[in-house]
Amino acid sequence: MKITLTILVVLLTGILKYLTYDAREYKSNINYHLLKDEIVKKILTDLKYNEKEYKAFAVTIDEYSTYAYAYVSNEKSQNDANKKADELCELSRKQKNIKKKCMIYNDLIYMDIIKKP
Numbered sequence: 001m002k003i004t005l006t007i008l009v010v011l012l013t014g015i016l017k018y019l020t021y022d023a024r025e026y027k028s029n030i031n032y033h034l035l036k037d038e039i040v041k042k043i044l045t046d047l048k049y050n051e052k053e054y055k056a057f058a059v060t061i062d063e064y065s066t067y068a069y070a071y072v073s074n075e076k077s078q079n080d081a082n083k084k085a086d087e088l089c090e091l092s093r094k095q096k097n098i099k100k101k102c103m104i105y106n107d108l109i110y111m112d113i114i115k116k117p
Helices: 002-026 038-046 078-095 107-114
Strands: 054-061 067-075 103-105
Touching: 054 078, 067 078, 078 103
Parallel strands: none
Antiparallel strands: 054 067, 054 103
16 A cells, blocks of 8 residues: 555656646646646556546646645545545645645546547
């Protein structure tokens, strides 16, 4: 479990660096198209997404490169995973005084990026 968590933190740090650079460069909101990048494909593949396991990832980042995120897995339903990830991300967002709300990314990314031919 510790190794998986460490790998996840390293991978998430990589994606957040990428998103931070893009948000700073364009001074805009993070949009869904940014997530269709090779970095996200690699993360989702490395996590070996299991369709029987409900997971969710929530993230927010502002124009000053301040970010907050939360990753949740092994929940009873996708709804539970989304809710818990959003709650944890919102707590972190408020502590860091980020104005933008957290956004949930979960099996929508998986279905769109990994399963599409």
